[in-house]
Amino acid sequence: MVEKLFAIAAAALLLTACGPEGGGYSRLAHGEMAAFEFHGTPAPATEASFLDANDEEVSIADFEGKVLLVNLWATWCAPCVHEMPQLDALEAELGGPEFQVIAISADRRPREEVEEVLRERIGATHIANYMDNNLGFSLGSTVEGWPTTILYDREGRELGRIASPAEWDSEDAHRLIEGVIEATRS
Numbered sequence: 001m002v003e004k005l006f007a008i009a010a011a012a013l014l015l016t017a018c019g020p021e022g023g024g025y026s027r028l029a030h031g032e033m034a035a036f037e038f039h040g041t042p043a044p045a046t047e048a049s050f051l052d053a054n055d056e057e058v059s060i061a062d063f064e065g066k067v068l069l070v071n072l073w074a075t076w077c078a079p080c081v082h083e084m085p086q087l088d089a090l091e092a093e094l095g096g097p098e099f100q101v102i103a104i105s106a107d108r109r110p111r112e113e114v115e116e117v118l119r120e121r122i123g124a125t126h127i128a129n130y131m132d133n134n135l136g137f138s139l140g141s142t143v144e145g146w147p148t149t150i151l152y153d154r155e156g157r158e159l160g161r162i163a164s165p166a167e168w169d170s171e172d173a174h175r176l177i178e179g180v181i182e183a184t185r186s
Helices: 002-018 078-094 111-122 136-140 171-183
Strands: 037-044 067-073 099-105 128-131 148-152 157-162
Touching: 067 078, 067 171, 078 099, 078 111, 078 171, 099 111, 111 128
Parallel strands: 067 099, 099 128
Antiparallel strands: 037 157, 067 148, 148 157
């Protein structure tokens, strides 16, 4: 526990010294998260919307104030299904007023079927599921394949992404997320 707190504090100091520009965040992407690609400068999020649990349109701007980890997935994508329990555990552990993991399904299946796969087959009970049936959000975010996971800062800007499955239950993933949460506190 002490090592973990020390690593988070060191990451926060490093990010404060370097700032988010100039590769400050990219120093958090190592080990299991080495494939995570941070942008040199935060990029604007797409304005494209996706559907919440009530089939109301929402966008990344609706989550302003939180660090947001958005996983674009589909029930037919085996690597997506494989990493979903890890993302669900990440949300259970770190989710709250400063951070949230959401899943946005690219399925064309009815929401009820997607929810059944997510909740019953996969066993994910903490992660919020949204729908992108028309792929507007995915295309607007220039997603080229599934799974793709995008990290947004508290202002709704894209910090970076990983366009492959990742080990979201690893210490490296927690260090990356906790480092960004800490570095973006006001």
